[in-house]
Amino acid sequence: MTRPHPAPLANPLRALDDTRLPRIAGPSGMVIFGVTGDLARKKLLPAVYDLASRGLLPAGFTLIGFGRREWSKQDFEAYVKDAVTASARNDFNENVWNRLAEGMHFVTGAFDDDAAFDRLADLLAEMDATRGTGGNWAFYLSVPPEHFAGVINQLDRCGMAAQDENRWRRVIIEKPFGHDQASARELNAVVNTVFPENAVFRIDHYLGKETVQNIMALRFSNQMFEPVWNSHYIDHVQITMAEDIGLGGRAGYYDGIGAARDVIQNHLIQLLALVAMEEPTSFSPRRLKAEKLKVLRATTAVGPFEETTARGQYTAGWQGSERVVGLREEEGFDPNSTTETYAACTMQINSRRWAGVPFYLRTGKRLGRRVTEIALVFKRPPYQPFTEGQTDLLTNNAVVIRVQPDEGVLMRFGSKVPGSAFEVRDVNMDFSYSEAFTEQSPEAYERLILDALLDESSLFPTNDEVERSWEILDPVLEFWAAGGRPDEYQAGTWGPESADRMLRKDGREWRRP
Template identity: 55%
Template sequence: MSEVQERDPLPAGSGGRVGEASIGNTGLVVEPASMVIFGITGDLARKKLVPAIYDLVHGGQLPPDFDLVGFARDSTDVETRLREAVIAHARTPFDTSVWAALTERIHFVQGSFDDTAAFAGLAARLVELDVRRGKSGNYVFYLSVPPSSFASVCDQLAICGLNRSAHGWRRVVVEKPFGHDLASSQSLGVALERVFPPSSIYRIDHYLGKETVQNILALRFANGMFEPLWNNRHIDHVQITMAESVGVSGRAGYYDGVGAARDVIQNHLLQLLALIAMEEPVAFDADSIAAEKIKVLSATELLGPLAETSARGQYGAGVENGVPIPGLADEAGFPADSATETFAALTVGIATRRWAGVPFFIRTGKRLARRTAEIAVTLIPPAHGSPAARAAAVSNVLVFRVQPDDGIELHIGAKRPGGGMHIQPVSLGMDFRSVFDPAPEAYERLICDVLRGDATLFPRREEVECSWRVIDPLLEHWAGFGRPDNYPSGSAGPESAERILSRTGREWRSL
């Protein structure tokens, strides 16, 4: 890739102005900085990170002195691979002039994570970019690498003095999984904090960058009609679902031995629970929101007996649009006797005055009937009136749709036209795409927040460890039961999951 040119501005595409700084509610500004992506040739960097950076450039959301430095073992034809990834995965149209300007700011350092000389070369390149552009030494280190490499990369950064500066700031970004249990998560936290202070560590959970997720707080605390109902006197139960129609093809190296509970529930879905259940923070800043989430997660506990309140499954063979689909045991890279679950469901409660007695049913799975992610808050139906009126009453449900069609729905009962009082469930809905301009993708928002130093949407170490305290006993329970239950691809999951709710007189929302 080309060397730097003297202060060449990054042009905006149709979505913004040249070099316009992005200022959020916090008043923090995107400052000139260099971002280093370790593992820039990997799937995450190619499919999410570099396309997101391109979209930010296209919209004029990055400062003109932004540089991107890729660090990886393989330097073969990197620019071509990144260009193809941007064309395939960017949100905004591909513009050759925007791409050309961005590639002038992309640089590459080849080396392995145990190569101190390569890290010294990285340090020299970053200093060179600072001098040529007049920057003050602001660096983001994005660890798009397996967690097993986090400590090695951080230690090398420390050896070369890249973790500290007398002038600019240094921040490190790490992707999930944040360990595979509580003990490993704590060890990982110690390894990171040995090199970087906690305030400089940004743990990415891309779900928190989605507009619908952020709107949970807006809907709860900016509207007076919900807070009086947001408690165990009015809410019957809450369902949190993330269902995928795809399998784990090509991800055996990561997924085998990890499973659905570790991959999705411990991070994404327990974070959604925290936002739904937290108390109103004293301010909408990073510290205040984190404090309330930690309180909720600390009070969250598994409800038992686990044999009846949890379920796990593994998808078997099926047919989709007339095409045979292999089961997990037939996927490349998976042993035939793999005990890795591709479906997980559990029941938790929150031991607070607000939520005592309200069950939270959480489920996730692959190869299910359709792709969806949602939070459904079901209110207690009316308990007054005549027997006929009570029989006709419906449960009001408030649904936050996270994907694929972001929005909010409220299910109510209305009279059906004609004679008699016949009540029919109807939906009042708001689709974000029909009301607001297209929102940036989650990684666009989160990358900007890192550059601004806004940690509001990034889980703290304490949040992660609280989540592991919830999940670990369930994983230990499952470990004694061999293979997970089989379920057909394209179904709603194993029958054991249905029994979790049916034993309480409830049922899962349909997929």
């Protein structure tokens, strides 16, 4: 008796499509402009090493630095090694380092130096021939926006931006991308004359954080959340990015930019879009970006701005046990500047899901502690059969997504206090990434650099998103520009009194994380 053959797999390639398997970048290399800056030293170079340590870079991966310093290959290797040993997430491994260092090179030159870019083009061709990079190169512009056009035009002049069906060329651009909608459009035009939009990767490192990506998992993989994720149940949403540090050595960069341009226009508005968007039909880049753009087009800043926004500058005070100086005493900062270090504004989303639900966005330096979180605060139940004294200590239910530093999700709800009296007060149910998972979350820049090499653009804002974000914020910035000096708040507190009034007028208050 013959045995029947087992039924064939419905999809014999399914095993190759297992999302649990890490995706490894194909033949490629990366050029970092601004490689001697703080961002490259503290984030980018350690991220490249961590990717190599995890086995996610190709064997012939090549890293080229471009800068003014008269460095040899050995000098550059020593610089990168110092950065890696100081800031990499994974332990230093000599074998990993040696493989990575083989493909490191440095090109000396300025952004207006034609000869330097010619040498860079020759080096890329040599690496394609000897390292197997296949003509695939990512150009990371870790430089101020005023240098974008110069670098991109040089890449175009030397033919380094040219791509075809056999090779790709991509540009990765750091924020800030413009200082208003008009300048963002100008920059987009400059970039897109050389690189098509599908080859442009605008970095918002917050979108690379595991907890930010978990917003989509929390919403769309759990039946318990999505049915109440709307105006029928949610009273308001607070999105906070607070820092406990001052300007430090960034006074020259920060003056004229301020908290709203530095954080609200990109990080916080992107978080708003992820929290408020409708469910995409898939998590493909095209579908995800379409839903984000829909919700951004429905978002506007709420006026009158003298009541619905707040801005401030920190003064001297205590940060924990340390006495710190005020903004105007910070080295390199103009004491007459009206640049804000605290910004808060009210947004509304004109959609059926979110009609009548205010979104309060705030960010600031020298606040009570370093924290980034999204708090969805629920309405009170329509009927409560309790006496007033039984619920005196009960506040609104809330779901709080902690982005940093203690990544996780907190749920606040009411529970009876043990004892003979019937008293209800708040309790917390707390999920922590560090306790629930043994694997350490990768740094945001690891994920974003790898995604750029893989041509996975889901976590990178498009030019439409960037321009629309500025369009939302520009009216607030114009109002502030005509409004004189920002209010003051003491270092170590949670912002100016005007920010508290902003919510108090609606019968609400800010969370104190």
